[in-house]
Amino acid sequence: MPRPEQSPSLPGYLQENETSEEVRDLIGSIPTEKGWVANHLRQYQGFKHTTRQLQGVLACQKHFQAQDGDIFLVTTPKSGSTWLKEMVFALVNRVSFPNPKKHPLLTNNTHTLVLFLEMEYIGKEQLDFTNFTFLRLLSTHLPLLSLPKFVEDSDCKLVYLCRNPKDTFMFFWRFTNKLRLVNRGAGSFEENLKSSGRDLEWPRRIFFLKYEDMKNEPKVQFKETEFLGCPFSLEEGKSGVLDEILELCSFENLSNLEVNKIGRLPSGEEHQAFFRRGELAIP
Template identity: 80%
Template sequence: MPRPEQCPSLPGYLQENESSEEFRDLIGSIPTEKGWVANHLHQYQGFWHTTRQLQGVLACQKHFQAQDGDIFLVTTPKSGSTWLKAIVFALVNRVSFPDPKQHPLLTNNPHALVPFLEMEYIGKEHLDFTNLTFPRLFSTHLPLMSLPKSVEDSDCKVVYLCRNPKDTFVSLWHFTNKLRPVDRGAGSLEETFDKFCRGVSLYGPFWDHVLGYWKGSLEWPQRIFFLKYEDMKNEPEVQLRRLSEFLGCPFSLEEEKSGALDEILKLCSFENLSNLEVNKIGRLPSGEEHQAFFRRGEVGDSMHYLTDKMKEKMDMITEQKLHCYSLKL
C-alpha cells in the first residue's frame, strides 16, 4: 500500500510547548490518549484535541466575539473543509470579484482566505478581525457544544459539511501521515482505524460531532445548514443554490442565465484548485504544505484501503449512532 510523504517537523498546532500552570492543571484532570501525530490527545467537553489546539479552543471560547451576520463553516477534519471554504468565499463575495480571471482564489489557498477560528487563537487572546469584509467568514472544526457562546447569542449562520465516515477516516489517515516526522514512520492503518472507531481522533468522536450539528439543524433550520459532501458532489448546482438561499444571497435570474453558478463551481472544483500554482508550492503559516489539502476528493475512495471487516465495523457503528435520528451517511 502506498504511503504518503511525511514532513520533517510538526506544524505548530501539533507541538506541545510551554503552557500556564492553570492549563497544565486542566490537562492533568481530563482524559488523555496517545495522538495520531502529536504526542497526546486530550478529551475536553467530550471531544479530542491536541495540546496546543486545546489552548486555542479555550482562548476562542473565552475571547471571541461573534457579530450578527457572521458565517461559520464547520467540518470534521478531512470532510471537505478546503472545498467548502472556497465555495462559500466565492459565493458571498461574487459581487466584489466578478471577473473569474482576477479572483483571489487563483492566488490564495482557501485556508488563507477564511480564518480558522481556534487555530488563530493559539498563543493569543485578543485578535483584530476588523480587516474582514462583511459578512465575516470563519472556519472551525469545533463541535456545536464547544462553539463560543457569542455565536449562539448573535444572529450568525452555520454551514456544516459532513462526509461519510469511511472516506473521512481514510482521508484523515493519509493527511496525518503526511504530518508525521519522517523518523516516526507512518501510522498503521489498523491502529488508527481502531482509534477512529473508539472516537479518539482530532475533534472526534466523528459520529457525535456530526449528530450534534444534525440535531441543531433540525432545531434551528434558519441558523444551521446541514450539507453532505456526497450530495454536493452529485448535484452541485442544486446544493449551491440551496446554500445561496440559506445565506441570504440567492442567485438572480440574470445570474442564473449568465452561468454564475457554473463559474463558481468551475473555479472551486478540485481539478482547478489542485492545479493552481499557489496550491502546489505554498505553505500555511502553521507549516502545512498547500498541496497536502488536495489528495483525491473522491466519493468511495476508502473502498481501496479498508478490508471488508473494517467496512462492516464502520457501518455498524454508524447505524448504531445515527439510525434513531433519521440520518444516513
C-alpha cells in the first residue's frame, strides 16, 4: 500500500514521490521540516521546497538553457505573481494581439501562458521550446542563487516583484490552507510564521517592482517598458494602449472569466485559487 503522500488520488502538488536517485540522495543530506501543504519541506540553497518542487529545481538547474532576450518574472509566492504575469504578457505581446476583445488572456488561464520554470521541469529532463507560441516569458519563485547558471550567463532580463512581507505571509498562509487536504486541517499561524523566511538578491539586469506601487499607480509602473525591449511609441501613448491593457488585466475582468473560475492546473491547483483581490480583512 502506498504511503498517503504517494497516493495517486492526491493532487500533484501534494505528491512526494522521489522519482530520481539524485533527489533521493539529496534529501538524505539536507535539512527537512514539517511542510505547510505537503508533508515535508526540504531546505536547499537557502530556500524551502516540497519534495515535488525540488525535483523540478534540480532538473531545470541541470538542463535549462536560457537565451538572450528571455524574460523571467521573479516573485515570492502571493506577492502579485498572477497579475504581474498578466500585465507583462499583455505588454510584450501587444503587437501580436492588438484587439483586447480577442486576447489569449480571455480564453486561457494565465499560468498556462506564462509557465513556472521549476514546475515545468518536474519529472522531465528536457522541454521543447521550439514551438513556444509567444516570446520566451517564464516565471519562477526561485532565489537568484538557485536559478540555472545559464540565466546568469545569458543576456536575459529579470523582473522582480516584492511585497510588504507581512501581507505576503498572510496571503501565503491563507493560500496554503486552501491547498491542504480537508482532513489535515489548517496550518498553525505561528508554526508557519517561523519557517517563512525568504530572500532574493538581484543583478543589474533586474527591473525592480513593488506590489504596493503597482497597485496604487499601475499606469506609472508599467509605462516604462523599455527594459522589456518594447517601449511604447508616441502613437500608442496617444491612443491609450496602456489603458486598454490595464483594463484587460484588471481583477474584475479576469477573475470573472469562465476559464479562471473552473478548471485546474496540471499540478492540481484550482484556477480560481490564484484570483484574490489582494486585500486583507482585519480580524
